[in-house]
Amino acid sequence: MYLQASSLSLGNAPVSPSLPSLTVIFAVIIFLDMAIQRSNLASSSSSSTYINGGTRSVSPPPSSLSPNAGTSSAAAHAAQFNPRLILSQIASLQSFHYLVLGLVFQINHVLFATSITIDRIFTSKYLDIWTAMGWIDNAAVLFSSIVGAVMLALIVEKSKKCLDFSVTLFIIHVIFCSIYGGFPSTWDWWIIHIMGMIIMVVLGEYLCSKRELSDIPLLVL
Numbered sequence: 001m002y003l004q005a006s007s008l009s010l011g012n013a014p015v016s017p018s019l020p021s022l023t024v025i026f027a028v029i030i031f032l033d034m035a036i037q038r039s040n041l042a043s044s045s046s047s048s049t050y051i052n053g054g055t056r057s058v059s060p061p062p063s064s065l066s067p068n069a070g071t072s073s074a075a076a077h078a079a080q081f082n083p084r085l086i087l088s089q090i091a092s093l094q095s096f097h098y099l100v101l102g103l104v105f106q107i108n109h110v111l112f113a114t115s116i117t118i119d120r121i122f123t124s125k126y127l128d129i130w131t132a133m134g135w136i137d138n139a140a141v142l143f144s145s146i147v148g149a150v151m152l153a154l155i156v157e158k159s160k161k162c163l164d165f166s167v168t169l170f171i172i173h174v175i176f177c178s179i180y181g182g183f184p185s186t187w188d189w190w191i192i193h194i195m196g197m198i199i200m201v202v203l204g205e206y207l208c209s210k211r212e213l214s215d216i217p218l219l220v221l
Contacts, residue, residue, distance in 0.1 A: 026095040026096075026098045026099040026102070029091060029092075029095040030092055030095045030096060030099065089155050089156060089165065090165065090168055090169070090172075092151070092155055093148060093151055093152070093155060093156075093165060093169050094169055094172055094173075096147065096148065096151050097144055097147075097148055097169060097173070098121060100143070100144040100147045100148075101120075101121050101140060101141070101144050102121070104140040104143060104144065105120050105121070105137075105140060108136055108137075108140065112133075112136055114133075114136060114137075118180075119181070120137055120140075122176055122177045122180035122181055123177065123180070123181040123184075124177075124181075124184045124185070124186040124188065124189035127141070127186070127188045127189050127192050128188050129188050129191060129192065130188075134188070138188075138192050141192050141193065141196050142192070142195065142196050142199065144196070145195075145196030145197065145199045145200040146199060146200075146203065148166070148169065148196075148200045148204070149162075149199065149200045149201075149202075149203035149204035149207060150207065152165060152166070152200070152204035152207065152208060153204060153207035153208050153210075153211055156204075156208065157208060157211060157212075158208060158212075159204075159205040159206075159208035159209045159212060162200075162201050162204035162205045162208055163201050163205075165204075166197050166200045166201045166204065167197070169197075169200075170193065170197045173193070
């Protein structure tokens with residue numbers, strides 16, 4: 001099929017990456033973030049094992065009834081709050097969101113002959129809840145939210161954090177849209193994206209809770 005060069009341009013800029021190129025960039029970011037997450041998890045688990053079960057101690061035990069209480073609580077707090085891990089998880093979820101949107105929009109081009117443009121990701125001109133063509137892009141946004149819920153179960157793994165990460169993804173997306181094409185001002189954009197955020201939160205919490213329950217060992221009588 002024939003593609004106009006203007007459909008692959010970023011707004012009105014003369015030189016800018018096309019949607020397929022942007023998809024590849026987000027894929028690279030995802031792989032880098034996953035590598036960072038693995039290194040952070042490995043370092044945090046090794047440090048907690050060293051503190052709690054190691055043969056040596058970094059500092060003398062505190063003068064309390066439980067000598068390891070202070071170090072254990074400090075290790076638990078450090079494991080819960082890891083800025084590098086949190087930032088890499090946010091970057092991974094955001095990159096997965098745009099990666100899925102980019103792939104779906106390219107599939108829609110083959111199936112429905114829609115244009116390939118980054119405007120479909122960062123503007124509200126193609127989202128319309130009252131037309132059939134609008135629901136092609138609406139379905140892409142909702143599908144990316146379903147994939148985002150699966151990514152929450154794989155990357156975040158905690159049901160109590162699904163709301164925080166989903167809202168963070170939504171806020172960052174609003175910021176990117178505002179920088180690219182102005183603040184979203186149509187009801188269609190807000191309805192679809194809020195629906196997607198709700199789907200991501202509810203389904204993500206369900207999948208994370210299922211995974212958390214599966215990790216609990218059962219007592220065999």
